[in-house]
Amino acid sequence: MRVKLIKAVSGKVILMLCIASFLGGSLFTTIRTSIHSSLLHNKDADDELTTIANDFDHKIELVEGSSSSGDIMREVTKTHQAIQSLDKTISTLEMELAAVGRTRRLGSQLSSSEKESNRTHQNQIQKAFVVIGINTAFSSKRRRDSIRQTWMPTGEKLRKLEEEKGIIIRFVIGYSATPGGGAGGGVLDGAIDEEEVEYNDFLRLNHVEAYHRLSTKTRLYFSTALSIWDAQFYVKVDDDVHVNLGMLASTLAQYRSKPRIYIGCMKSGPVHSRMPILHRYANEDVSLGSWFIGLEVEHVDHRSMCCGSPPDCEWKAEAGNVCVASFDWSCSGICKSAERMKNVHNTCGEGDGVVWNVSL
Known part of the structure; x- marks a missing residue:
C-alpha cells in the first residue's frame, strides 16, 4: 500500500511538474520575446538618435568651418564689391536712360541748327566767308547781351552781314541734362528757346x-x-572775349588762298604735332590745337588775336595796330565781362562801320 501510494503521489506530482514546467516555459518564452523586441526597438532608436546626432555634429562642424574669421571677411568683401558694382551699373543705366530720353526729345523736334541745315540743304549748302561760333552757357545771358550791345550786330544788321559779307555769327549751345518742362526739355532749354525767338x-x-x-x-x-555752311574759315570764340569783326575779316582774307591753315595764338605755348589725333583734353582749346596740328595743318601764331584788355589793346589801337580779339590773361577772358565789355568796346573797338568797308 505504501508503495502504491508513493507511486500514485509521484505520478500526480510529475504531472503537476510537467504542467508547471510548460506554463513556466511559455511564460519565459513570451517574456524573452518581449524583452528582445524591446531591445531591438531601443537599439533602432539609439541608432537613429546616433545618426541624427552625428549628422548634427557634422553640420555644426561645416558651419564652424565656414564661419572662420578669414572666410567671413572674404564673404563680406565679395558682398561689398558686388554692391559697388551694382551701384556703378545703376549709375551707368541712369546716364544711358537720360541720354536716350534726351535723344528722343531731340528727335521729336528740330533744333534751330537742324532747321537751318534742312533749309540750306534744300538749296545746297550756304556759302560763307567765315562762321563765328561764340561758345556760351545757360548761365551766360548777361554776357550774350553785352556782346549784342557791343561788337555783334543783331536783327536785320546780322542778316545783312551774312548776305553782304558772308560773315555768320551764332551763339553755340547744346541742351540741358534736366528733363521735363519747356519746349527744349527743361527750364534752361525753354529760356534759350525764348531768347532764340527774340534774336x-x-x-x-x-x-x-x-x-x-x-x-x-x-x-x-x-x-x-560744316554741315550747314560751306565757309572758307570757321572761328570759335568764348562769350567773354571782345572781337573787332572788321579786323578779323581783313586778317583772315590775307590767308584765304592757303589751304589747311590754323590761325590763332597759343596762350600756354605751342602744341606739339606728335599728339593722338582727336584726343580730347580737359581744355577745349588745347584739344583744338592738338587736333589741327596733329592733322598736319599749318599753324599761324597771330598775336593780334590775343591782345590784353585796356590799356594794352588801347595803346595798340592808338598806334594803328587794332587787335582782332582782346581779353584779360588772368581770366582767359574779360574779367567781369558782362559789366566791362562795353568799356573795352569803347576803348579798343575799331568802330561800328569798319566791318562794312572790308573788301572780301
Missing part, C-alpha cells in the same frame, strides 16, 4: 551741356557748322 542768333547742338565736355562740344560745333 534768332543761336546754333543749337545735339549735345548735353557740361563743363567737362567742352572738348566734345567744340568738335560738334565744327562738324555741325
Whole structure:
C-alpha cells in the first residue's frame, strides 16, 4: 500500500511538474520575446538618435568651418564689391536712360541748327566767308547781351552781314541734362528757346551741356557748322572775349588762298604735332590745337588775336595796330565781362562801320 501510494503521489506530482514546467516555459518564452523586441526597438532608436546626432555634429562642424574669421571677411568683401558694382551699373543705366530720353526729345523736334541745315540743304549748302561760333552757357545771358550791345550786330544788321559779307555769327549751345518742362526739355532749354525767338542768333547742338565736355562740344560745333555752311574759315570764340569783326575779316582774307591753315595764338605755348589725333583734353582749346596740328595743318601764331584788355589793346589801337580779339590773361577772358565789355568796346573797338568797308 505504501508503495502504491508513493507511486500514485509521484505520478500526480510529475504531472503537476510537467504542467508547471510548460506554463513556466511559455511564460519565459513570451517574456524573452518581449524583452528582445524591446531591445531591438531601443537599439533602432539609439541608432537613429546616433545618426541624427552625428549628422548634427557634422553640420555644426561645416558651419564652424565656414564661419572662420578669414572666410567671413572674404564673404563680406565679395558682398561689398558686388554692391559697388551694382551701384556703378545703376549709375551707368541712369546716364544711358537720360541720354536716350534726351535723344528722343531731340528727335521729336528740330533744333534751330537742324532747321537751318534742312533749309540750306534744300538749296545746297550756304556759302560763307567765315562762321563765328561764340561758345556760351545757360548761365551766360548777361554776357550774350553785352556782346549784342557791343561788337555783334543783331536783327536785320546780322542778316545783312551774312548776305553782304558772308560773315555768320551764332551763339553755340547744346541742351540741358534736366528733363521735363519747356519746349527744349527743361527750364534752361525753354529760356534759350525764348531768347532764340527774340534774336534768332543761336546754333543749337545735339549735345548735353557740361563743363567737362567742352572738348566734345567744340568738335560738334565744327562738324555741325560744316554741315550747314560751306565757309572758307570757321572761328570759335568764348562769350567773354571782345572781337573787332572788321579786323578779323581783313586778317583772315590775307590767308584765304592757303589751304589747311590754323590761325590763332597759343596762350600756354605751342602744341606739339606728335599728339593722338582727336584726343580730347580737359581744355577745349588745347584739344583744338592738338587736333589741327596733329592733322598736319599749318599753324599761324597771330598775336593780334590775343591782345590784353585796356590799356594794352588801347595803346595798340592808338598806334594803328587794332587787335582782332582782346581779353584779360588772368581770366582767359574779360574779367567781369558782362559789366566791362562795353568799356573795352569803347576803348579798343575799331568802330561800328569798319566791318562794312572790308573788301572780301
